[in-house]
Amino acid sequence: MSSTPAEDFQEKVKSLLVRNSNVLDILTKCQISGSKICRSTVRSATGCGCIQINGEKNQNPLENPGSGISGTLCQECLGVIQNEIGENLFYIASLCNALGLSMAQIMQHEIKNVETLGKYSLR
Numbered sequence: 717m718s719s720t721p722a723e724d725f726q727e728k729v730k731s732l733l734v735r736n737s738n739v740l741d742i743l744t745k746c747q748i749s750g751s752k753i754c755r756s757t758v759r760s761a762t763g764c765g766c767i768q769i770n771g772e773k774n775q776n777p778l779e780n781p782g783s784g785i786s787g788t789l790c791q792e793c794l795g796v797i798q799n800e801i802g803e804n805l806f807y808i809a810s811l812c813n814a815l816g817l818s819m820a821q822i823m824q825h826e827i828k829n830v831e832t833l834g835k836y837s838l839r
């Protein structure tokens with residue numbers, strides 16, 4: 717039976733997590749790595765300038781669901797953000813391992829949720 721990328725990743729993470737294996741460490745690492753994603757995305761606009769971020773209220777998000785981003789990430793910012801998202805996924809996988817949860821099952825469940833609710837999930 718073949719495994720999914722999420723299953724492969726979760727299994728690999730299980731074999732690598734040593735220093736921060738306590739769930740308290742994992743939870744704080746999830747939060748820190750999530751904050752680093754936010755920071756590097758903002759720095760792409762305010763530091764590098766390769767993207768611009770429009771913070772104005774979207775008056776009609778159901779009809780016009782824009783990201784507020786214009787421009788394209790440069791290779792340096794792209795690499796930084798990808799690494800930080802990867803680090804966050806590492807700790808999310810670690811949390812799933814600590815709690816006995818399957819990332820693949822969670823993703824499949826979430827796909828079903830978004831397919832059922834569509835735009836009206838209001839996320």
Ligand SMILES: [Zn+2]
Pocket residue numbers: 760764765766767789790791792793794
């Ligand atoms: Zn950049």
